[in-house]
Amino acid sequence: MTRSIDHSPDVVVVGAGIAGLSVAQRAAARGLRPLVLDGGDLAGGATHVAAGMLAPVAEAAFGEGALLELNLAAAARYPAWVDELTELGGRDPGYRRSGTLLVARDRDQAEALEREADFRRQNGLAVERLTPSRARGVEPALAPTIRLAFSAPDDHAVDPRALTAALLAAIDRGGGEVRAGVRVRELLVESDRVAGVRLQDESELRAGAVVVAAGARSGQLGGLPEHARVPVRPVKGQLLRLRDPAGPGLLDRVLRTEECYVVPRGDGRYVLGATTEERGFDETVTAGALHDLLRDAVEVLPGLAELEVLEASAGLRPGTPDNAPALGPGALAGLHWATGHYRHGILLAPLTGDLVVAGLLGEPVDERFSPTRFAAGVTA
Amino acid sequence: MTRSIDHSPDVVVVGAGIAGLSVAQRAAARGLRPLVLDGGDLAGGATHVAAGMLAPVAEAAFGEGALLELNLAAAARYPAWVDELTELGGRDPGYRRSGTLLVARDRDQAEALEREADFRRQNGLAVERLTPSRARGVEPALAPTIRLAFSAPDDHAVDPRALTAALLAAIDRGGGEVRAGVRVRELLVESDRVAGVRLQDESELRAGAVVVAAGARSGQLGGLPEHARVPVRPVKGQLLRLRDPAGPGLLDRVLRTEECYVVPRGDGRYVLGATTEERGFDETVTAGALHDLLRDAVEVLPGLAELEVLEASAGLRPGTPDNAPALGPGALAGLHWATGHYRHGILLAPLTGDLVVAGLLGEPVDERFSPTRFAAGVTA
Structure with missing residues (x-):
């Protein structure tokens, strides 16, 4: 039921929701070989249910200045991103001004x-x-x-179901791979470094980096020491x-x-x-x-x-505890996060891809959304 | 997808809702060979949606004395009927006092x-x-x-989905046959007599009698002269x-x-x-x-x-125009009706079987619910 992988992937993305797919699309566009795994359906979970409002103005809240800035940047990025997806995959992402x-x-x-x-x-x-x-x-x-x-x-607004279909097509054309029904049981941690994932069937899949994009279940993935988790x-x-x-x-x-x-x-x-x-x-x-x-x-x-x-x-x-996303490198080498989007997962999709892939490539990322900011012991 | 019929049926019942199934069960119990045909699912339509209240008292209405009498008789008949179904088919009909x-x-x-x-x-x-x-x-x-x-x-109250499953089992054990996905296009009328049905695929199925139990679509069946229709x-x-x-x-x-x-x-x-x-x-x-x-x-x-x-x-x-059912022989020889139950299809099921099969066997039936009472030209 799944294609075999000729080469081991550069990055394994755990979760085929809007966050994981956005990361995979951007990773493929920047020359990486991403493999996305999801224990359930592709673009299921919250992504399948989401309404798709792209509403940084309506969602602006007192005391969330950094998030407002991120949301505005994401909204500004949308037109070019949906054009890119349409061109890459040939499917209309359902963006509506x-x-x-x-x-x-x-x-x-x-x-x-x-x-x-x-x-x-x-x-x-x-x-x-x-x-x-x-x-x-x-x-x-x-x-x-x-x-x-x-x-x-x-x-x-955008239609999240049309958007994820467009993303899947773009990933496919870009050389990335996405598999449904493959459940990741835990991350493989070796010498304080994440080296891949262990699947539900006990098989191991090694990769240079792992991105946790498992939505509301991101905090429950096995294998991580407590200090390296993001509370979701x-x-x-x-x-x-x-x-x-x-x-x-x-x-x-x-x-x-x-x-x-x-x-x-x-x-x-x-x-x-x-x-x-x-x-x-x-x-x-x-x-x-x-x-x-x-x-x-x-x-x-x-x-x-x-x-x-x-x-x-x-x-x-x-x-997350501050309701802002966790984007970029985590507390262990090889560990990256694309989660905690709360009400903004669809809106933040293009920037999620940009930021997380920048982190994968060792480029500087916005520290305000660092997944390590919860390490002081705050829990959800 | 359908079993072949060894012998032509004594009676074709058009519609596998609660009315048609009740008629078929009673017909089989009284020695007839019924064949029930339905263009859709078995026990679909209104039967699948019905709540299953058996409420002659709550439903009693001013000016509907005959219907109240029928409803009370049906409610009184229920306990013995569900016992009979349970014994015949081995399934619990979901009756609840x-x-x-x-x-x-x-x-x-x-x-x-x-x-x-x-x-x-x-x-x-x-x-x-x-x-x-x-x-x-x-x-x-x-x-x-x-x-x-x-x-x-x-x-x-009774659970209509459990009840129809019990009815189907009882019909099966009793030698009747029920087929889903077989749409009757029209009745075959020959010399002022209904001689069978013509299916959607143009094939003909001959039978000694036809019972129209097609729920809200009972009035739309082709082949009948206007004066012989029941307006539903x-x-x-x-x-x-x-x-x-x-x-x-x-x-x-x-x-x-x-x-x-x-x-x-x-x-x-x-x-x-x-x-x-x-x-x-x-x-x-x-x-x-x-x-x-x-x-x-x-x-x-x-x-x-x-x-x-x-x-x-x-x-x-x-x-129907008077919201009471049409039960028994119609305006043509070989034509019988089990329809027009309005809000009372589940409640009236046991009596629908009793009355319509009595009519099929030439026994006297309650004329107050005669399908011919609308022939004066009243239309729905």
């Missing part, structure tokens, strides 16, 4: 939204205040009861995938409220998300989550009630 | 429920008034905000199937409100239903329906929010 509307549905939310907008303006981010009638002028399906809206014209916890998100039998037109921009978001794919499909739940490794879809998402979305976008439900799903975001 | 609670969540509903209860008492049906605290004594998960409840101790329209219902990871215990009895019902299977699984929508042959699951069902159910049973969502589905109930 839609812009985003932030909507408040009552006075409290409107006041909070004004403060959020001030904060964004102070950081030089583009947001434009819209009265309810102007907001309904650009998105007529919005409820007449909304109180206020802001436009974030630079926040866009699962943060559950539940989403609904919807379809308008009448085709596109209900909503053009990404819609966000305090409680939910709706991402249009441009073809009549929509993603409604998402809960944020600290419940361990629980991937069940629950009645209460669907209820809350639907209630909150229908209140601002009543026409959503008419949409067909295609899928309800849950995924586990990988969260 | 749970009783039902009718719950009002506000004053208006409480007043309506009092009137409903009076009507039932006048018809000799067992209902018992429960204060909210007594209702919560028997079902502690009920919301403290409910206003009133009535117990209907004789309204029970689809009435859409949407439901959710839920599971309690903690096992059974949240709810023991069937719970009904004006807006929804929750049917416990006794093993931690629950069915939440159902919408009633006149939307033609539309089987999509919609965001608005899931929202409304979840909202209404969580209001009376808050713990339902914690349940896992296993499945959301939609089915089409077969409705």
Whole structure:
């Protein structure tokens, strides 16, 4: 079921989600031979569930300046990256320059939204205040009861399932290899150096470097001494995938409220998300989550009630103690990380590839996201 | 993919839902050789979606005296019938003597429920008034905000998927035959007599009698003159199937409100239903329906929010102009009907078999449900 490898890989990537695939694509583009292994499906896990918002402006948060900078750089990198993927693999990555509307549905939310907008303006981010009638002028399906809206014209979206299909094609054409259903049991550590991986079937696979890109399970991989681990916890998100039998037109921009978001794919499909739940490794879809998402979305976008439900799903975001990613060289030689992306895995994909492959090649990397910053004993 | 038939069947049944299977089981038990054909899955369609309430008391409606009588007779017939099926086929049909609670969540509903209860008492049906605290004594998960409840101790439930599996086993042991994926295109009518069916592949299958048990599509079968048709329209219902990871215990009895019902299977699984929508042959699951069902159910049973969502589905109930079933001989010799069961297909299953097979054998049948009663020109 798997192709044999003619030469041993330069780098083994553990995890075929958006992070691992982005690293592999970039590694191949820079002349390395990457091998990606995943115990489950390709582009499964949180990647398969993700809505695909590319929203550094809407996601900007007080006290997360370094992350905002990284998110903005990633958003700026997207157009060239998706062009590169399209050219390499011949598949459309589903990137859509839609812009985003932030909507408040009552006075409290409107006041909070004004403060959020001030904060964004102070950081030089583009947001434009819209009265309810102007907001309904650009998105007529919005409820007449909304109180206020802001436009974030630079926040866009991508379809993660189309994106990962494009990535897989690009990796394939670039000489990288990706295998599903091959579970890595532990890292091989020899003389304080990571020398490869041991698979579930006890076989060993040696490589010059290993990148851990195992999402919410990145902290659980065996073989590493405690001080070399990155503490990652699962943060559950539940989403609904919807379809308008009448085709596109209900909503053009990404819609966000305090409680939910709706991402249009441009073809009549929509993603409604998402809960944020600290419940361990629980991937069940629950009645209460669907209820809350639907209630909150229908209140601002009543026409959503008419949409067909295609899928309800849950995924586990990988969260570090500071909710920022762990990118680059780890505490042992040969050990690299591409994890902890929390809510930003899709957005950060192009920079994840750039940064982690730079680290693999011994080039300087941004120390603010160093995987070793948790070594002082902080645990998730 | 199909077994060949050694002898031509005595009766061809069009449709392998609960109605067709009940007829086939009874036909085989009475010495006939039935052949059931279905263009789709066995026990698919509305049967696969149905919740399985056996609720003549809760479903009793003003002005439907004949139907109430039939429903009560069917409920009374159930225990012996499921015993018979278990003995014949060796499979548990999932019958559960749970009783039902009718719950009002506000004053208006409480007043309506009092009137409903009076009507039932006048018809000799067992209902018992429960204060909210007594209702919560028997079902502690009920919301403290409910206003009133009535117990209907004789309204029970069955698992339609277990029931149809038991029916299929019983038919198989009884010498009947059931084929999935064989679509009947039209009835063969010769000299004002139905002589068999023509399949989608143009082949003909001759039989002494044909029973139309095609659910919501019963009115669309080709080959019949207009005056011989039974007008049946689809009435859409949407439901959710839920599971309690903690096992059974949240709810023991069937719970009904004006807006929804929750049917416990006794093993931690629950069915939440159902919408009633006149939307033609539309089987999509919609965001608005899931929202409304979840909202209404969580209001009376808050713990339902914690349940896992296993499945959301939609089915089409077969409705006649008077919403009562069409059972027995039709307007042409050799033509029989087992359709139009609307909300009562699962409940009426044992009597559907009894009545329709009596008609096949030339015995007298209840004329109140005669399929010919619509011939005056009433259309759905």
